[in-house]
Amino acid sequence: xxxxxxxxxxxxxxxxxxxxxxxxxxxxxxxxxxxxxxxxxxxxxxxxxxxxxxxxxxxxxxxxxxxxxxxxxxxxxxxxxxxxxxxxxxxxxxxxxxxxxxxxxxxxxxxxxxxxxxxxxxxxxxxxxxxxxxxxxxxxxxxxxxxxxxxxxxxxxxxxxxxxxxxxxxxxxxxxxxxxxxxxxxxxxxxxxxxxxxxxxxxxxxxxxxxxxxxxxxxxxxxxxxxxxxxxxxxxxxxxxxxxxxxxxxxxxxxxxxxxxxxxxxxxxxxxxxxxxxxxxxxxxxxxxxxxxxxxxxxxxxxxxxxxxxxxxxxxxxxxxxxxxxxxxxxxxxxxxxxxxxxxxxxxxxxxxxxxxxxxxxxxxxxxxxxxxxxxxxxxxxxxxxxxxxxxxxxxxxxxxxxxxxxxxxxxxxxxxxxxxxxxx
Numbered sequence: 001x002x003x004x005x006x007x008x009x010x011x012x013x014x015x016x017x018x019x020x021x022x023x024x025x026x027x028x029x030x031x032x033x034x035x036x037x038x039x040x041x042x043x044x045x046x047x048x049x050x051x052x053x054x055x056x057x058x059x060x061x062x063x064x065x066x067x068x069x070x071x072x073x074x075x076x077x078x079x080x081x082x083x084x085x086x087x088x089x090x091x092x093x094x095x096x097x098x099x100x101x102x103x104x105x106x107x108x109x110x111x112x113x114x115x116x117x118x119x120x121x122x123x124x125x126x127x128x129x130x131x132x133x134x135x136x137x138x139x140x141x142x143x144x145x146x147x148x149x150x151x152x153x154x155x156x157x158x159x160x161x162x163x164x165x166x167x168x169x170x171x172x173x174x175x176x177x178x179x180x181x182x183x184x185x186x187x188x189x190x191x192x193x194x195x196x197x198x199x200x201x202x203x204x205x206x207x208x209x210x211x212x213x214x215x216x217x218x219x220x221x222x223x224x225x226x227x228x229x230x231x232x233x234x235x236x237x238x239x240x241x242x243x244x245x246x247x248x249x250x251x252x253x254x255x256x257x258x259x260x261x262x263x264x265x266x267x268x269x270x271x272x273x274x275x276x277x278x279x280x281x282x283x284x285x286x287x288x289x290x291x292x293x294x295x296x297x298x299x300x301x302x303x304x305x306x307x308x309x310x311x312x313x314x315x316x317x318x319x320x321x322x323x324x325x326x327x328x329x330x331x332x333x334x335x336x337x338x339x340x341x342x343x344x345x346x347x348x349x350x351x352x353x354x355x356x357x358x359x360x361x362x363x364x365x366x367x368x369x370x371x372x373x374x375x376x377x378x379x380x381x382x383x384x385x386x387x388x389x390x391x392x393x394x395x396x397x398x399x400x401x402x403x404x405x406x407x408x409x410x411x412x413x414x415x416x417x418x419x420x421x422x423x424x425x
């Protein structure tokens with residue numbers, strides 16, 4: 001017996017719910033299968049812009065009406081956009097579920113692309129882009145993906161560019177909305193003190209849009225080759241992002257990658273945190289992360305340091321990545337990482353929003369929803385040989401990508417070291 005219930009409404013809308021006893025909250029989210037990777041060049045940032053515009057009012061509700069409704073209920077209302085999906089969600093008291101679904105469904109079906117609101121929101125997004133460009137420790141990750149996948153849609157920024165956003169108008173917004181915001185491309189996920197049938201009844205009442213869209217999803221092979229990109233910018237620190245392409249969202253070794261990445265830089269006991277920060281004092285922030293997408297993924301390491309420490313930090317990162325590829329990790333590291341991940345899974349169960357997110361994202365991206373027990377079993381099955389084999393396949397000098405932002409030039413990098421560690425394909 002599964003821990004969740006799933007239904008598909010007559011109009012094609014997918015609904016997944018999880019009943020969580022002994023709580024009074026419900027988290028509900030509308031997950032739309034569109035993100036920056038689906039956009040054309042001049043649509044760049046439209047998925048994110050649509051996230052903004054759906055809060056600006058519907059045919060029967062103003063933006064103020066929407067915000068006041070949720071604030072009066074003491075509810076949370078928010079949204080976020082990624083490369084492959086956009087999510088609109090609320091967390092509220094169970095007795096207000098009907099109001100939450102009614103308003104969210106209205107936003108998802110009847111946005112009013114008023115020109116004055118659209119023009120003002122363009123300025124907001126342009127300010128957001130400017131703010132982002134003033135934050136190099138965040139910007140470096142977009143530069144990394146753009147360098148990693150220069151000809152693939154995954155390399156595009158979620159925010160778009162000044163040029164693309166400035167060209168948005170009501171007609172383009174309406175066309176984009178009609179193309180992607182249709183029932184068969186949406187998953188509604190709910191978790192908390194909620195009954196599946198109640199959610200179905202409310203959606204049948206408030207979400208009446210027909211299945212009249214068709215998403216043009218192009219499966220483009222993601223090609224990666226080694227590359228070094230340096231952006232000279234006046235900053236206090238040098239911001240480094242080093243990594244490579246990795247596994248896709250449905251790859252069976254994705255659990256081994258989570259364990260391995262955790263060992264590399266996933267916490268205070270990780271190799272890089274200990275060697276770069278604790279032992280050498282070379283950086284305040286140093287960590288690793290990985291991302292899973294439909295046909296590919298990436299694994300990267302970030303570090304922020306001063307110019308005179310940059311080459312030493314890079315040398316440590318290279319040494320650790322290639323060491324794991326050559327020798328693997330220790331039994332103690334394996335056990336510690338597996339237990340850390342399992343502990344984080346258990347702690348996540350205490351949040352209805354986390355549970356809702358797991359349902360929606362898993363159904364939309366992974367195509368399967370695993371229980372915590374199933375996830376724990378898969379993490380527990382990761383072994384030393386699997387880690388070593390995975391690392392050897394991922395950390396290929398001919399596919400490593402290095403991006404750097406800071407007050408540096410090519411001459412500041414140790415070219416001999418870089419040429420040794422990153423081989424031109």
